[in-house]
Amino acid sequence: MTPKPRKPTIDMVASKSEVSKTTISRFLNGKYEYMSEETKKRIQHVVDELNYRPNNFARSLKSNKSGLIGVVVADITSPFSSILVKGIGDFCNERGYQIITTNTDEDPSKEREYLESLVGGEMVEGLIVNTTGKNDDLLSQLGSQGTPIVLADRAMEHLEFDTITNNNYGMTRDTLNHMTESGFEHVAFFTQAMGANSSRRIRHEAYLDFYEYEPGDAPYVYEIDTNNSRAVIESIQAFIGQTQGHTRAIFAVNGVVLLAVVRGIVELGLKMPDDIGVCGYDDWEWATLVPPGISAIEQPSYQVGLEAAKRVIARINGSKAKAKVIELPSKLHVRGSTTLK
Amino acid sequence: MTPKPRKPTIDMVASKSEVSKTTISRFLNGKYEYMSEETKKRIQHVVDELNYRPNNFARSLKSNKSGLIGVVVADITSPFSSILVKGIGDFCNERGYQIITTNTDEDPSKEREYLESLVGGEMVEGLIVNTTGKNDDLLSQLGSQGTPIVLADRAMEHLEFDTITNNNYGMTRDTLNHMTESGFEHVAFFTQAMGANSSRRIRHEAYLDFYEYEPGDAPYVYEIDTNNSRAVIESIQAFIGQTQGHTRAIFAVNGVVLLAVVRGIVELGLKMPDDIGVCGYDDWEWATLVPPGISAIEQPSYQVGLEAAKRVIARINGSKAKAKVIELPSKLHVRGSTTLK
DNA sequence: TTGTATGCGTTATCAA
DNA sequence: TTGATAACGCATACAA
Numbered sequence: 001m002t003p004k005p006r007k008p009t010i011d012m013v014a015s016k017s018e019v020s021k022t023t024i025s026r027f028l029n030g031k032y033e034y035m036s037e038e039t040k041k042r043i044q045h046v047v048d049e050l051n052y053r054p055n056n057f058a059r060s061l062k063s064n065k066s067g068l069i070g071v072v073v074a075d076i077t078s079p080f081s082s083i084l085v086k087g088i089g090d091f092c093n094e095r096g097y098q099i100i101t102t103n104t105d106e107d108p109s110k111e112r113e114y115l116e117s118l119v120g121g122e123m124v125e126g127l128i129v130n131t132t133g134k135n136d137d138l139l140s141q142l143g144s145q146g147t148p149i150v151l152a153d154r155a156m157e158h159l160e161f162d163t164i165t166n167n168n169y170g171m172t173r174d175t176l177n178h179m180t181e182s183g184f185e186h187v188a189f190f191t192q193a194m195g196a197n198s199s200r201r202i203r204h205e206a207y208l209d210f211y212e213y214e215p216g217d218a219p220y221v222y223e224i225d226t227n228n229s230r231a232v233i234e235s236i237q238a239f240i241g242q243t244q245g246h247t248r249a250i251f252a253v254n255g256v257v258l259l260a261v262v263r264g265i266v267e268l269g270l271k272m273p274d275d276i277g278v279c280g281y282d283d284w285e286w287a288t289l290v291p292p293g294i295s296a297i298e299q300p301s302y303q304v305g306l307e308a309a310k311r312v313i314a315r316i317n318g319s320k321a322k323a324k325v326i327e328l329p330s331k332l333h334v335r336g337s338t339t340l341k
Numbered sequence: 342m343t344p345k346p347r348k349p350t351i352d353m354v355a356s357k358s359e360v361s362k363t364t365i366s367r368f369l370n371g372k373y374e375y376m377s378e379e380t381k382k383r384i385q386h387v388v389d390e391l392n393y394r395p396n397n398f399a400r401s402l403k404s405n406k407s408g409l410i411g412v413v414v415a416d417i418t419s420p421f422s423s424i425l426v427k428g429i430g431d432f433c434n435e436r437g438y439q440i441i442t443t444n445t446d447e448d449p450s451k452e453r454e455y456l457e458s459l460v461g462g463e464m465v466e467g468l469i470v471n472t473t474g475k476n477d478d479l480l481s482q483l484g485s486q487g488t489p490i491v492l493a494d495r496a497m498e499h500l501e502f503d504t505i506t507n508n509n510y511g512m513t514r515d516t517l518n519h520m521t522e523s524g525f526e527h528v529a530f531f532t533q534a535m536g537a538n539s540s541r542r543i544r545h546e547a548y549l550d551f552y553e554y555e556p557g558d559a560p561y562v563y564e565i566d567t568n569n570s571r572a573v574i575e576s577i578q579a580f581i582g583q584t585q586g587h588t589r590a591i592f593a594v595n596g597v598v599l600l601a602v603v604r605g606i607v608e609l610g611l612k613m614p615d616d617i618g619v620c621g622y623d624d625w626e627w628a629t630l631v632p633p634g635i636s637a638i639e640q641p642s643y644q645v646g647l648e649a650a651k652r653v654i655a656r657i658n659g660s661k662a663k664a665k666v667i668e669l670p671s672k673l674h675v676r677g678s679t680t681l682k
Numbered sequence: 683t684t685g686t687a688t689g690c691g692t693t694a695t696c697a698a
Numbered sequence: 699t700t701g702a703t704a705a706c707g708c709a710t711a712c713a714a
Contacts, residue, residue: 054462077427
């Protein structure tokens with residue numbers, strides 16, 4: 001129970017080692033060029049003895065570098081995000097950065113608040129954002145004021161920042177193609193409200209293109225509220241009603257929707273894939289467990305995180321490369337739910 | 342494309358408003374007591390115009406407060422952790438703190454590294470740790486040097502810090518009791534290596550106590566490697582072999598084990614609950630989906646996060662209350678997998 | 683009601 | 699090879 005040992009400062013180290021703090025500072029920053037072995041050793045000794053660590057704020061104040069990267073995700077509890085954050089963290093920590101994670105709950109005003117608070121006080125050197133899509137203006141502004149920004153998974157309307165996503169369009173098309181080849185005559189598109197979410201929109205677009213529907217008149221697009229299981233079930237029933245006598249399947253726009261859909265199908269006692277096929281994003285752990293196995297698309301979240309981190313750090317270090325979109329490959333796992341006998 | 346607009350400082354605001362920076366500082370900190378409406382307005386105007394935000398490092402350097410709380414979790418990708426982090430974040434953000442999240446991957450040396458780097462440079466004001474259990478010494482040291490620490494979910498050997506967990510012992514006992522009442526004659530305990538993980542150890546202890554087994558000679562304790570599905574299956578078969586002609590069930594020590602066990606059972610084509618019952622931690626989304634529904638224990642991760650955040654912040658604000666363990670209630674969801682007809 | 687001067691712990695410039 | 703000193707941006711004790 002020591003009373004309250006004040007953290008040692010560079011001055012204490014200096015006086016204990018009987019050199020100036022300039023020398024200590026040199027030592028700490030590895031500038032040994034003109035330093036005698038003698039003093040080097042002495043300093044090392046004192047540093048160890050005091051267990052001295054330089055104060056980050058003083059350093060940051062001087063250098064204008066915090067060693068912090070801000071990460072703004074829409075929903076940290078989704079496997080996509082938590083794996084993304086892990087990828088970001090792994091890369092950043094390796095390079096000596098720490099990450100500040102904030103969770104917007106898909107709420108644009110929270111997003112706004114966090115963005116402002118993170119860059120406002122010079123807190124972070126760069127930003128990785130999984131945006132709600134409703135703060136393009138603010139992001140633009142922050143970017144033009146000099147904060148390096150990288151978008152993860154969801155793009156902005158105008159390409160302005162490096163954007164790491166997966167090949168949403170191509171993968172959706174390939175999956176629908178697989179459905180056709182499997183023999184499904186009608187495929188519905190189940191989605192949450194698409195709002196400004198670019199991934200959802202692109203998947204939707206790929207769906208419309210594949211079946212050559214006009215935007216206004218696609219018969220089997222269902223926007224569902226995943227928290228309302230009754231409504232989900234009703235949508236499934238409506239789709240079935242519209243496709244009597246045909247083979248049919250549901251494509252889920254994301255993992256949450258896929259879960260809700262499968263839940264509904266199980267509840268209705270329908271048999272997959274004969275009564276109805278199912279596939280979609282995302283390939284979460286349970287997809288193999290529910291008989292007959294749910295076909296699902298695995299996104300490279302971890303790699304997205306890694307790549308996003310790599311790009312912000314490059315920008316922080318001065319890269320002026322033109323902003324570009326990087327599409328990482330995802331993977332369709334075909335299972336029983338889309339395998340018609 | 343403005344060239345590079347330097348961030349405004351308090352000095353710029355001062356000169357533009359034609360008052361001293363002291364007055365600006367007062368204004369920024371809401372000390373309006375003796376300030377004329379006139380200057381107040383003028384300053385407000387300039388602040389808005391310049392879009393000025395005080396520099397956090399300078400503030401931190403002065404005040405020795407970073408507004409940052411460090412969160413060290415063992416595995417951010419597990420639902421338990423990501424929900425925990427969300428709870429922590431929600432509470433902290435509300436109180437004006439940001440959180441720095443680090444992920445140890447259950448690796449004690451990474452944990453050590455992050456702990457040191459987080460508190461080392463005065464970076465964080467407090468720490469919430471979901472510890473691997475292998476750094477008790479370091480945690481002790483950091484704590485005694487003045488860093489407020491709260492443990493989330495996993496306790497240390499000696500009670501030294503506030504520890505927020507759920508009622509592991511009681512819940513395990515209650516669940517086993519439910520199994521007995523359901524008619525299961527033998528219940529196995531499936532676990533990952535227990536190591537220094539306090540939650541696993543406590544659940545194990547509750548199991549031994551319930552069946553009055555001596556620590557050394559519990560016949561149905563299986564330590565499995567969840568990545569090795571063959572081995573998992575062999576353990577299940579071994580258990581079945583030992584209990585021919587009896588009703589039996591498996592208790593899984595956590596969500597990862599539960600998943601592996603269910604996967605094995607499905608693969609073996611066994612019927613739940615008749616061939617074998619299943620229950621355990623954790624109640625993740627898929628538990629209702631796998632027929633006949635998997636009985637599972639839901640942990641209050643979010644509340645653990647909230648409470649942990651509340652405690653660190655209280656400590657940061659000077660609370661000297663004696664360290665204590667807070668056990669939050671968890672909930673057993675009984676489903677088909679433990680309902681013998 | 684407002685301003686002056688000093689210090690927080692570092693790093694960098696210049697001089698020795 | 700080393701040291702004195704100024705500066706980073708802000709908050710505060712003390713003066714006015």
